[in-house]
Amino acid sequence: MTLWWAIAVVCVGCYAFKLAGLAAPRWVLEHPVVSRFAELVPVALLAALVAVQMFSEQGRLHFDPARTAGLAAAVVALLLRAPFLVVLAIAAVITALVRVFSG
Amino acid sequence: MEETSHRAAAIRDGLGVGVAVGLAGLAFGAAAVTAGMSIAQACVLSLLAFTGASQFALAGAVGAGGDLAASAAGALLLGGRNTLYGLRLAGLLQAQGPRKLLVAQGVIDETTAVALAQPSPAAARAGFTATFAAVYVTWNLTTLGGAVGTSFLGDPRMLGLDVVGPATFLALLWPRLVRSAELRWLAAGGAAIALTATPFLPPGVPVLLSAVAVLVVMVR
DSSP: OOHHHHHHHHHHHHHHHHHHHHHSOHHHHHOHHHHHHHHHHHHHHHHHHHHHHHHEETTEEOOOHHHHHHHHHHHHHHHTTOOHHHHHHHHHHHHHHHHHHTO | OHHHHHHHHHHHHHHHHHHHHHHHHHHHHHHHHHTTOOHHHHHHIIIIIOOHHHHHHHHHHHHTTOOHHHHHHHHHHHHTHHHHHHHHHHHHHOOOTHHHHHHHHTOSHHHHHHHHTSSSHHHHHHHHHHHHHHHHHHHHHHHHHHHHHHHHHOOGGGGTGGGHHHHHHHHHHHHHHHHOHHHHHHHHHHHHHHHHHTTTSOTTHHHHHTHHHHHHHHHO
């Protein structure tokens, strides 16, 4: 498989996944179990995504002090009700600063 | 009147997310080229796959020298969550016919999070559209910029860009976590499951596995 083929498969597959959810028949959408599942799922997946992007690298658990400091700063900013973009800027700046000072 | 201000707030949220995601697009362009992809390959992924986590997963696996079929499978698994988002959004967005084909491309983490954070269906639709447009344009432009500029930008990690993705998702989740203890437990459970599974399963699978936490909450 060449890299271009892998990219083509990912592009087509990702679009098909998106369309499948939107195009599902009405009775699936209106079933209370399905709608509660679909309501809760983004919370679990987004939280998992945060955890994995924070604490793993190439399939292994990995603790990155700078990135952790950046996310901790973001949590403080969120607790202080800082605007969205300020939260992200603080996270990036703190991460970069910790990297600079820890060499 | 109130509805108008809800929609204006939703559009502001969407544009804010678009700018933020632009930073992550720079990181993706840089990561893709660093992993050995061409500038064209990085741009095609952003234009057509258009789902950040899958793109990062593919670049990461290719860069680590992973088997291409397994790399593609991991990226696809991560894209599987968009089906669940689509199920959630279908009733809100009410897209019909050919419009559905266009709207489908916009079903991603960020548009879902913004749409679901809105107080009314009209505001949800406005938020979805604004986020989709803002993210699509910035994500593609910054992918190109990041890919072309990698050699000039240096290491995106030195600029702290690798924390922007997780911080974005956390900020989007935050309002729901503040409101509900049940959702805080669900988020903690999902994160714990994904981290526990990470050393044992290929990239992409642990995140999907976190949906088990949803089943636990529903059965309880």
